[in-house]
Amino acid sequence: MPRKARENIIAPGTLYHIVARGNNERRIFRDIRDYRKLLIIIKKTKEKFPFFLYTFNFIPNHYHMEIETQDVPISKIMHNINFLYASYFHYRYKTSGHLFQDRFYSSLIDKESYFWEVARYIDLNSVRAGLAEKPENYRWSSYPIYYQKEYKGELIKLIDRDRFLEYGGDDLKKSRLIYLEFVNDGFKSKKEPKFPKFPINKKMI
Numbered sequence: 001m002p003r004k005a006r007e008n009i010i011a012p013g014t015l016y017h018i019v020a021r022g023n024n025e026r027r028i029f030r031d032i033r034d035y036r037k038l039l040i041i042i043k044k045t046k047e048k049f050p051f052f053l054y055t056f057n058f059i060p061n062h063y064h065m066e067i068e069t070q071d072v073p074i075s076k077i078m079h080n081i082n083f084l085y086a087s088y089f090h091y092r093y094k095t096s097g098h099l100f101q102d103r104f105y106s107s108l109i110d111k112e113s114y115f116w117e118v119a120r121y122i123d124l125n126s127v128r129a130g131l132a133e134k135p136e137n138y139r140w141s142s143y144p145i146y147y148q149k150e151y152k153g154e155l156i157k158l159i160d161r162d163r164f165l166e167y168g169g170d171d172l173k174k175s176r177l178i179y180l181e182f183v184n185d186g187f188k189s190k191k192e193p194k195f196p197k198f199p200i201n202k203k204m205i
Contacts, residue, residue, distance in 0.1 A: 014069045015111045017118050020082060020104040021062040028089065028099060029060050035140045038063070041084045043158050049077050052160045054115075055122040058140040059129050064122045066109075078104045115167050116179060120186045127187065135183060146179060 022028040029035050035058050042065075046053060052068040067074065086099040109118050123135050123143040132138035136147040145151045145159050168175030 012070050013111070014074070015109040015115065015118075016067050016069070016074055017107045017109055017122070018065040018067055018074075018078065018104055019062060019106075020078070021101040023098045023101045025061050025101075027060045028062065028085075029058060029140075030093070034089070034092075037088055038081075038085050039155065039158065041081055041088070045077060045080045045084075046158065049080065051077055052163060053158060054160060054164045055119040055142040056159075057122050057125040057138075057142070059125060059131065064125055066118055066122055068111075074106055078106070116182060119164070119179075120183050123183055124186055135187065143183065146176060149176075 020028075029038075038058065042053065042056075049072040050070045051072065052070070053065060054068065055064075055066040057064045067077070069077070082100055082104060089099050090096055109115070119142075123141060123146075126132050126138040126141055127135050135141065135143040138144075142155075142159055145153070145155055145161060146165075151161065162172055165172045165175040165179065168178045
């Protein structure tokens with residue numbers, strides 16, 4: 001039976017929490033080159049199908065992103081990213097079959113109330129997974145981009161840093177400090193955040 005088409009919501013400004021997991025919880029990243037490759041693919045996809053990327057976190061067997069769409073539906077964006085990465089992975093490791101568990105999971109997020117809440121959840125994911133003691137120490141996430149006062153690294157064109165910080169006010173320097181404190185509060189609380197999520201589809205189809 002063919003897959004049921006994923007609902008496409010293409011209204012500009014739609015915010016999503018994206019999760020893509022390895023099939024049967026298998027690793028989708030085996031070494032540094034793999035993490036770098038996915039970043040390159042996301043960057044190229046962003047150039048081809050413009051969207052805003054605010055946060056990401058790459059865990060060995062899955063990854064998270066917070067994306068705001070423009071004129072291209074999220075399904076098209078994610079199909080391009082996961083198809084290209086799976087093709088690379090199979091070619092490099094001589095594997096076949098489904099790399100990802102189904103396609104991806106996406107939840108609509110209330111931007112007015114939970115924009116930073118979702119971002120904090122994503123930025124702290126590596127810490128909760130035991131991959132780093134502090135979020136700023138994990139290189140495969142967006143948090144170091146916000147943690148640095150003046151970020152000039154290779155990901156400067158990947159993350160929409162200023163647009164993200166504008167959520168906290170017009171003074172971006174002050175807004176950055178507010179976000180860092182917000183993440184730190186979540187780090188110290190040790191509690192899993194609770195925020196409303198509106199799945200496009202309850203199944204990861």
